[in-house]
Amino acid sequence: MKKNSKTLLSIFILVCLVMLAACDHSSAKSDNDGNSQSDNSSDEEINNVSKEDSTETVSDEETDTNNLETEKTSDQLSEEEEEEQTPAADTTSDLKETYLNRLNETNEKTESMEAEDSSTYALKDVAHKQYKAWDDLLNEIYGVLEEQLAAEEMTQLREAQRDWITYRDETAKEASLKYEGGTMEQLEYVTVLADVTKDRCYELVEGYME
Template sequence: MLAAILLTMVACNSSDESESTQASPSQDNSQTADSSDVETEINTIETATLSEDITKEENASTKYREGKKEEYQEKLKETKKEMDELQNNPEADSTTALKEVQGNRYEVWDDMLNEIYAILEKQLPAEEMEQLREDQREWLDLREDTAKGASLDYEGGTMEQLEYVTVLANLTEDRCFELVEDYML
């Protein structure tokens, strides 16, 4: 009798399994459909999030670009005012003191030039930046040649080095204003 009960149970289980197997494909289809719907929804969410992130980056980039020109125009005006005061009111009138003043002016303007250039590298499209790099290299050579040429008027004298560094400072100051005005966004 126990054997008959066991056989009945096994038969019932196998029929449940076959029903389960037969029901399974439709369940799989609905699960596949449900799974596909979920994947589509996830992809839609990911795409929307990605689009949002890109928009945020573009807005941040635009925000970075906006206002820099005005900010740097003001910064250049303030720097010029400070450097003009330094130049017009040296602590001493000796050539050595004047060279120090002009050397300080040159250093401040050169630092400002490098700061402006770094901003332009972030703002400008690659092709425009490459062209600016070439122009900047040519300008650096021109600045050096112009300063050397001007200092030769005082060759061998105490004013030679003063004229050289003064021309470097003046040309670098002018270039700062030019880059901000012509290139900065």
């Protein structure tokens, strides 16, 4: 009888141990499944956040690009509007004003030239420099008018300029005859050339330049 009781007790203990082992195994499995699901959820959340960050970055880049393009377009439109609002006449008007200033500056420069001494040679040297200054400026003005005037107007100006050259030389020659044979003859000739050429520069700018 005692043996049977011991046998039943041993079976009962064995069954309990088996059940406990099964419960532990099931619990461990549940924990593993739960942790696995939790890890998967975390991974999905991280991926979603990364995607959102990437989307925001792309959106920011697109916005910046659009803003730059808008600014460029605005700047280009502003420049085009300024060009359209600026009359073409202003350019020619400024050009005429520029040459009038040049004429006045050259006049002041030539009048301020002084001879090193009172000798005829020194006086003639100054007169030659004055004439060269006005003759160089006259040629420059004439070149501007060639680009600015219409073909018919330029043809008329060429004919007038030829007549003027004849007038210039004859006027200077006539003035120098007062000192014919003297040391002042050449000085007077060059001085008159400079004066007549200066007057012609003012005539061309004021009468022809637009």
